[in-house]
Amino acid sequence: MSRLVVLFAVMLLAPAAAVAQATVEAEQDAGDDVADQEIGARIGMRMGGRTTPGGFHLGGVFLYRLNDELWSDSLVAFAVGGGGAECFRDRGDNVLCDHGQLDGVAGGVHSGIRWVQPSKQGFVPYVRGTVGIELVNYSDDDVRGIAVPVVLGGGVRARVADRVSVSGEADLHIGFARLNRDMGVEPQAALIVKLGVDFAL
Amino acid sequence: MLILVFVVGCGVDADVSRTVGARCDTKDDCNERCLVDADDYPGGICSVSCMDVRDCPGDTACVDDEGGVCLFVCDSDADCEFMGPGWRCDSRDARPDSAGEVKVCRG
Numbered sequence: 001m002s003r004l005v006v007l008f009a010v011m012l013l014a015p016a017a018a019v020a021q022a023t024v025e026a027e028q029d030a031g032d033d034v035a036d037q038e039i040g041a042r043i044g045m046r047m048g049g050r051t052t053p054g055g056f057h058l059g060g061v062f063l064y065r066l067n068d069e070l071w072s073d074s075l076v077a078f079a080v081g082g083g084g085a086e087c088f089r090d091r092g093d094n095v096l097c098d099h100g101q102l103d104g105v106a107g108g109v110h111s112g113i114r115w116v117q118p119s120k121q122g123f124v125p126y127v128r129g130t131v132g133i134e135l136v137n138y139s140d141d142d143v144r145g146i147a148v149p150v151v152l153g154g155g156v157r158a159r160v161a162d163r164v165s166v167s168g169e170a171d172l173h174i175g176f177a178r179l180n181r182d183m184g185v186e187p188q189a190a191l192i193v194k195l196g197v198d199f200a201l
Numbered sequence: 202m203l204i205l206v207f208v209v210g211c212g213v214d215a216d217v218s219r220t221v222g223a224r225c226d227t228k229d230d231c232n233e234r235c236l237v238d239a240d241d242y243p244g245g246i247c248s249v250s251c252m253d254v255r256d257c258p259g260d261t262a263c264v265d266d267e268g269g270v271c272l273f274v275c276d277s278d279a280d281c282e283f284m285g286p287g288w289r290c291d292s293r294d295a296r297p298d299s300a301g302e303v304k305v306c307r308g
Binding site for chain 1: 217218219222223224225229230231244247283284285
């Protein structure tokens with residue numbers, strides 16, 4: 001648990017700490033053709049299960065360049081799935097859920113770091129790590145709660161126009177959620193595969 | 202009188218689910234129907250309607266109670282302990298009538 005707290009703190013503070021350095025470097029890179037800020041959209045599929053929502057993934061991204069290789073990566077994301085009531089009380093009166101991979105609804109914000117390979121040609125690979133907070137809801141079971149996921153992922157992107165890039169990403173989403181109905185803390189795990197488009201500001 | 206005995210997977214190892222076995226207060230707690238505490242099913246039990254054993258999932262049998270419901274089969278009271286206090290192994294008329302009796306967990 002303490003490691004998770006430290007990781008959470010590092011991932012939240014690292015972008016802020018690097019902003020000052022990025023400001024200086026941005027001035028030095030005045031002639032660079034890489035923008036310092038980008039916004040983007042993401043669509044894809046999120047596969048969860050049990051008490052982790054999945055379904056259609058929709059997200060909005062804000063990227064802020066910290067230096068040639070690091071970007072601050074912030075995301076607002078939603079997962080909208082289907083499914084019906086899949087929770088029940090076992091004989092010990094504990095609530096158990098066995099939702100499908102594409103069931104439930106989730107929405108939240110994530111913030112972290114993206115490392116981009118220092119190359120400006122063709123397909124550029126990157127890896128990213130974020131920490132977020134999400135609301136989780138399975139309406140048919142009256143199950144809801146708050147999740148704290150760590151997201152580790154990566155992808156490739158390619159510039160397709162002067163200020164437009166497209167990307168393909170895959171994220172592993174792991175963490176825990178505090179749920180109602182006396183379910184307590186439940187693990188969270190999901191895989192997200194998505195396509196994106198980013199616009200340089 | 203024919204007594205059906207299901208040797209494999211008696212109630213002790215039975216899988217409890219929203220279909221059969223979960224505790225319930227109303228049918229909303231189950232996939233199909235809830236046999237409530239007040240009707241001698243302590244804590245309530247989710248079940249499904251049946252005409253014969255082929256309608257029943259897993260380690261359950263079709264008994265001629267409540268219009269025909271699936272309940273966990275058993276050999277002795279010990280097989281029903283997983284259901285909680287108040288449950289015992291009891292012989293009931295099976296469905297269809299030609300199936301004789303079957304031992305199931307009930308309150």
